[in-house]
Amino acid sequence: MASDTTGKPQPATLRVGALDAFIASDGAISLLVVLLGFLCGTVLILAVGRNPANMYAALLQTLTGFDITRGTWNARYIGEWLTASMPLILCGLSMGFAARTGLFNIGAEGQYVMGLTAAQFVALYGPRISGLHWALALLAGLVAGALWGALVGWLKARYSVSEVVATIMLNYVAYFLSRFLTQLIPAANTYRTPAYPETALLKNALFERLTNGSRLNTGLFVVALCVLFYWFVIERTKLGYELRATGFNKEAARCSGIKVTRSITASMAISGGFAGLAGVIVALGSFGYGRVLGGLDNYGFNGIAVALVGNSTAGGTLLSGLLFGMLASAQPLMQSRQIPKEVTWIISGLVVVFISLRAGFRMIAEWRQKRIAEKGGTRDE
Amino acid sequence: MDEYAIEMLEVTKVFPGVVANDKVTLRVRENEIHAILGENGAGKSTLMSILFGLYDPDGGSIRVKGKDVRIRDPNEATALGIGMVHQHFKLVHNYTVTENIILGLEPKRRDGTIDLSGAERRVAELSERYGLSVDPRAKIESITVGMQQRVEILKILYRNADILIFDEPTAVLTPQEIDELMSILKRLKAEGKTIILITHKLREIKEAAERCTVLRRGRYIGTVDVAGTSEEEMAAMMVGRAVKFRVDKAPAKPGDVVLCIEDLTVMSAKGHPAVKGLSLDVRAGEIVGLAGVDGNGQSELIQAITGLAKVHTGRILLEGRDITRLSIKERVEAGIGHVPEDRHKHGLVLDFRLDENFALKCYDKAPILRKFGVLDFGAMADKGETLIGEYDIRAGRGPATKARNMSGGNQQKAIIAREIDLSPRLLVVAQPTRGLDVGAIEYIHKRIVAERDKGRAVLLISFELDEIMGLCDRIAAISKGEIVGVVDAAAAEERAIGAMMAGVRGGVRDGGRGREQGAS
Numbered sequence: 001m002a003s004d005t006t007g008k009p010q011p012a013t014l015r016v017g018a019l020d021a022f023i024a025s026d027g028a029i030s031l032l033v034v035l036l037g038f039l040c041g042t043v044l045i046l047a048v049g050r051n052p053a054n055m056y057a058a059l060l061q062t063l064t065g066f067d068i069t070r071g072t073w074n075a076r077y078i079g080e081w082l083t084a085s086m087p088l089i090l091c092g093l094s095m096g097f098a099a100r101t102g103l104f105n106i107g108a109e110g111q112y113v114m115g116l117t118a119a120q121f122v123a124l125y126g127p128r129i130s131g132l133h134w135a136l137a138l139l140a141g142l143v144a145g146a147l148w149g150a151l152v153g154w155l156k157a158r159y160s161v162s163e164v165v166a167t168i169m170l171n172y173v174a175y176f177l178s179r180f181l182t183q184l185i186p187a188a189n190t191y192r193t194p195a196y197p198e199t200a201l202l203k204n205a206l207f208e209r210l211t212n213g214s215r216l217n218t219g220l221f222v223v224a225l226c227v228l229f230y231w232f233v234i235e236r237t238k239l240g241y242e243l244r245a246t247g248f249n250k251e252a253a254r255c256s257g258i259k260v261t262r263s264i265t266a267s268m269a270i271s272g273g274f275a276g277l278a279g280v281i282v283a284l285g286s287f288g289y290g291r292v293l294g295g296l297d298n299y300g301f302n303g304i305a306v307a308l309v310g311n312s313t314a315g316g317t318l319l320s321g322l323l324f325g326m327l328a329s330a331q332p333l334m335q336s337r338q339i340p341k342e343v344t345w346i347i348s349g350l351v352v353v354f355i356s357l358r359a360g361f362r363m364i365a366e367w368r369q370k371r372i373a374e375k376g377g378t379r380d381e
Numbered sequence: 382m383d384e385y386a387i388e389m390l391e392v393t394k395v396f397p398g399v400v401a402n403d404k405v406t407l408r409v410r411e412n413e414i415h416a417i418l419g420e421n422g423a424g425k426s427t428l429m430s431i432l433f434g435l436y437d438p439d440g441g442s443i444r445v446k447g448k449d450v451r452i453r454d455p456n457e458a459t460a461l462g463i464g465m466v467h468q469h470f471k472l473v474h475n476y477t478v479t480e481n482i483i484l485g486l487e488p489k490r491r492d493g494t495i496d497l498s499g500a501e502r503r504v505a506e507l508s509e510r511y512g513l514s515v516d517p518r519a520k521i522e523s524i525t526v527g528m529q530q531r532v533e534i535l536k537i538l539y540r541n542a543d544i545l546i547f548d549e550p551t552a553v554l555t556p557q558e559i560d561e562l563m564s565i566l567k568r569l570k571a572e573g574k575t576i577i578l579i580t581h582k583l584r585e586i587k588e589a590a591e592r593c594t595v596l597r598r599g600r601y602i603g604t605v606d607v608a609g610t611s612e613e614e615m616a617a618m619m620v621g622r623a624v625k626f627r628v629d630k631a632p633a634k635p636g637d638v639v640l641c642i643e644d645l646t647v648m649s650a651k652g653h654p655a656v657k658g659l660s661l662d663v664r665a666g667e668i669v670g671l672a673g674v675d676g677n678g679q680s681e682l683i684q685a686i687t688g689l690a691k692v693h694t695g696r697i698l699l700e701g702r703d704i705t706r707l708s709i710k711e712r713v714e715a716g717i718g719h720v721p722e723d724r725h726k727h728g729l730v731l732d733f734r735l736d737e738n739f740a741l742k743c744y745d746k747a748p749i750l751r752k753f754g755v756l757d758f759g760a761m762a763d764k765g766e767t768l769i770g771e772y773d774i775r776a777g778r779g780p781a782t783k784a785r786n787m788s789g790g791n792q793q794k795a796i797i798a799r800e801i802d803l804s805p806r807l808l809v810v811a812q813p814t815r816g817l818d819v820g821a822i823e824y825i826h827k828r829i830v831a832e833r834d835k836g837r838a839v840l841l842i843s844f845e846l847d848e849i850m851g852l853c854d855r856i857a858a859i860s861k862g863e864i865v866g867v868v869d870a871a872a873a874e875e876r877a878i879g880a881m882m883a884g885v886r887g888g889v890r891d892g893g894r895g896r897e898q899g900a901s
């Protein structure tokens with residue numbers, strides 16, 4: 001009955017069916033968790049005496065633009081959904097990249113603010129050449145977010161400063177710095193700057209036409225590129241291998257010749273870069289003027305939840321960002337259907353809580369494997 | 382009928398891809414020292430983890446002192462009088478011995494404060510009674526590994542354990558400490574305790590245990606009376622074939638000097654010199670052993686050679702090239718391989734797959750590295766398969782196994798496989814066979830000799846004089862950071878080396894510089 005575990009490849013492993021592979025995978029857990037979250041949301045709506053079908057109608061409208069009650073179709077909703085998802089996905093990638101390389105980047109918010117601020121300045125003062133102008137703004141936001149992250153990485157690598165503490169501090173520094181700098185702009189009042197020139201905007205005429213005038217913009221390409229970049233670097237490259245090795249065991253990485261100070265700094269820089277780009281996309285995609293921030297936008301913090309549900313993989317984070325984006329952009333539609341918009345927050349909150357039940361699902365998976373082994377899934381001798 | 386303290390009947394434990402325990406039966410008599418012997422990955426630690434409540438078994442039953450029990454967690458094990466000394470100690474370093482021992486069950490005075498002096502008295506009493514000579518007030522960070530282990534023993538005695546499990550307790554000890562531990566075990570037995578001892582060292586089983594249960598590949602092979610069974614018989618029972626204890630090797634044919642250490646001084650982490658003006662040569666085609674008691678500068682010396690520690694003064698030359706200031710990477714490139722002393726800290730990325738661990742030193746070269754910084758994970762897995770087969774590494778899921786989920790000995794084999802596979806010009810090996818079973822030791826020794834015969838230089842650090850005497854061509858004794866003498870292994874006497882390790886000069890002609898010994 002026992003499996004023979006010599007070095008020879010095949011016979012040693014238990015045969016595991018597709019179902020078991022699925023149950024054991026992180027993706028399945030996330031999916032179950034999301035379903036569970038919606039189930040709870042549904043029960044909650046019933047409990048307060050509303051019709052849960054209205055919530056699903058609102059969600060359907062967000063996803064497809066199709067209004068099932070009136071039988072009308074408006075693609076603008078799809079555009080708004082994607083627009084809301086973009087910074088969430090990017091901040092999820094930011095958090096996820098750090099997590100995959102053994103770091104806890106709680107500072108995506110600050111990196112986001114730095115990216116946003118840098119983009120606003122380039123938008124107002126950069127060369128007004130169409131194509132070049134917004135590209136420069138993207139670059140500036142990327143660099144600003146990356147530097148803000150790299151600083152933390154370097155402090156950690158060089159002086160063992162906890163990245164958690166450092167990023168939290170830098171979140172506030174970024175916020176006040178942004179307010180201070182933006183208010184220095186001539187003709188800025190306490191909440192906004194003059195409007196940007198057209199050349200700075202991430203507007204995309206095609207997307208606008210397709211989505212009936214939504215705010216969906218060129219940022220979508222940036223997000224797509226970032227998801228690809230993330231997957232490629234983490235899963236396929238030498239750099240990703242080095243960063244992961246350093247994240248898991250700094251000493252062993254050092255021992256095998258990896259330059260760990262550089263690795264940790266690079267991890268945080270890349271992580272910050274994603275968040276910085278999120279800032280640019282919000283600044284130049286959703287607004288036509290620079291903002292003097294009156295509070296945090298919270299995309300950075302929501303990114304933590306996005307990465308968690310997406311298991312810090314590229315595809316998972318993309319899907320989970322779309323999910324959170326859907327919940328956020330469905331709020332007004334829900335309210336118009338007498339569903340309290342707080343339900344969406346409860347659902348996202350529950351999803352995050354349930355994710356921590358992962359251990360429980362692991363146990364089920366192990367239990368099933370055991371049963372297979374008992375039934376003779378192993379090679380007989 | 383015997384009185385059994387522990388009966389584990391037909392216990393089964395399955396991990397993904399591997400049956401770690403397959404209907405294993407273990408019967409331990411009241412008040413005996415019972416050894417468990419088995420190859421790396423045979424399932425010894427798993428069996429003990431089940432007994433201590435760390436894993437839930439998938440089948441079988443457990444009886445403690447005749448009563449059927451289910452042990453769901455370590456607290457329940459403790460309540461049943463079972464205690465375990467783990468291989469990796471779980472002590473708080475800036476606490477005192479007593480504070481560590483009472484952690485979690487602090488004795489309270491009536492006003493709610495902790496009765497530390499009362500606890501200290503009890504710890505002192507226990508230490509006295511079992512001959513542990515532990516100072517209850519010493520800080521953990523200031524005592525030796527051997528002492529820390531005794532604190533772990535005290536910790537379980539303090540919780541009134543009468544069944545004590547030791548999982549490879551001697552793997553971290555120096556030979557002197559091992560002798561002391563053996564007498565502690567006997568003392569514990571004399572005081573009425575029951576002891577389960579896991580070890581790969583047959584000599585220790587012979588010395589301390591009465592009976593021995595042998596496991597192989599997760600299965601129960603048998604239980605023997607130690608007195609009536611020879612070491613060879615036990616080894617054969619566990620590996621399934623006869624094992625050679627002596628290393629077969631032809632005389633060395635030393636070539637040019639590969640590693641040349643000149644007047645090297647290295648500071649310890651605390652800032653005083655750990656290696657003092659040391660000079661040593663290692664030639665191509667020879668194995669030089671560094672014999673010494675732990676803490677005499679061996680660790681610092683290796684770290685200086687491999688680039689983990691800074692050189693204070695002096696030079697290190699590799700094939701005539703000064704590498705004193707090179708980075709770790711540059712040294713790897715120059716041809717230094719390193720089996721580190723602390724495998725969890727320096728040797729492995731525990732959360733990496735096995736094949737990713739194999740790749741740690743060759744991921745930046747073909748065939749694994751391809752164009753544009755892309756890695757070929759298929760090639761990585763292939764390499765993994767090869768090494769797994771070659772070194773008989775037991776891993777449930779092959780190259781995809783997480784290093785964390787492998788048995789201690791198989792982790793060690795993986796590191797050695799990776800380093801030897803690079804076939805570096807200079808191989809620095811620290812404690813290569815610590816935690817390995819006799820079959821694996823035989824194989825690893827053979828591979829190290831094969832490297833030598835290929836013309837590589839090998840520097841070996843081991844606390845085990847047997848290993849050094851059996852494997853090396855020349856032996857350098859180190860004491861207090863200085864080479865006390867260098868002798869030819871063939872002509873070496875164990876006593877003389879022992880004396881040199883204690884700092885008595887002898888066996889050299891040039892005052893410890895150890896230059897003249899290589900063939901010239």
Ligand SMILES: Nc1ncnc2c1ncn2[C@@H]1O[C@H](COP(=O)(O)OP(=O)(O)OP(=O)(O)O)[C@@H](O)[C@H]1O
Pocket residue numbers: 005396397399400401419420421422423424425426427428775776777785786787788789790791816
């Ligand atoms: N947590 C785990 N997850 C998956 N597999 C495991 C786990 N722990 C142990 N194993 C597997 O179970 C088998 C037995 O491991 P165990 O640690 O009990 O061996 P061992 O006899 O103690 O070996 P060693 O002498 O090397 O310490 C090994 O094949 C190992 O890979």
Ligand SMILES: [Mg+2]
Pocket residue numbers: 425426427788789790
């Ligand atoms: Mg073990």
